[in-house]
């Protein structure tokens with residue numbers, strides 16, 4: 001049986017430009033006006049924008065920005081409306097034999113994960129939260145290390161060239177627009193010291209959020225493409241174009257190595273040639289970020305002129 005919430009939606013949708021009174025809806029559905037209000041709140045939580053006017057009633061202004069499930073599934077992309085984390089979900093499928101280059105995207109993550117054990121805020125109807133599964137044969141875990149930077153380079157190039165957005169990359173996994181973080185990459189690997197079983201590349205991009213959509217603790221350091229450019233993006237086509245470029249790029253990287261991507265990182269980077277602070281397994285370090293190695297590690301010249309090779313860490 002159709003839920004009452006959906007009946008209200010039908011009424012609102014077939015009366016687009018007019019206000020429907022709470023009385024009218026409640027008598028049509030045989031529920032109280034308080035119950036109508038509750039259902040309206042439920043629809044708003046799902047992303048429907050509904051105006052409410054005293055003495056007039058309710059009017060549907062805008063439907064939620066939804067990923068296009070049919071278009072995604074046509075490309076064999078696994079779509080979930082909500083999931084704990086796309087990285088965790090694709091790892092579960094990988095354990096059941098999901099083939100390489102499979103991709104999983106979710107409208108919402110309930111336990112989105114960031115680097116260094118952080119959470120990743122992943123509300124519905126506004127961002128892109130997806131993971132790719134890679135099964136490179138004949139590649140050692142060490143040789144796969146730059147895969148995060150390859151991902152960053154491809155995403156930055158796509159958004160710069162196709163959408164003229166001022167995207168830069170902050171080593172090793174942050175994507176910035178106007179110098180503020182709007183995206184991140186979480187790469188995970190299962191394997192042995194000399195052999196990769198599979199790699200999972202998780203990408204989170206804030207696309208259509210308004211600045212006020214971010215929780216207080218994030219709003220000073222996070223942004224979205226919409227908040228910076230004033231442009232609203234069709235998330236499905238944005239994703240499909242990036243996904244296409246990513247799949248091609250991984251194939252290229254597994255055959256040809258990191259060099260062409262390193263050039264792109266150097267072109268789009270927001271840190272080489274600057275004084276930076278680094279948190280790495282060796283502690284905290286202040287120094288000059290002088291270059292990237294052929295393997296994607298960061299070279300930091302400290303105050304005494306000694307150059308350190310930082311394979312893993314965070315800069316600010």
Ligand code: BTN
Pocket residue numbers: 084085086087088109111112113114115116118120122128129130131173174183184185186202203204205
């Ligand atoms: C970071 O900057 O800390 C990395 C954030 C990565 C977030 C993405 S969203 C899709 C995928 N699934 C997750 O749980 N995390 C990654």
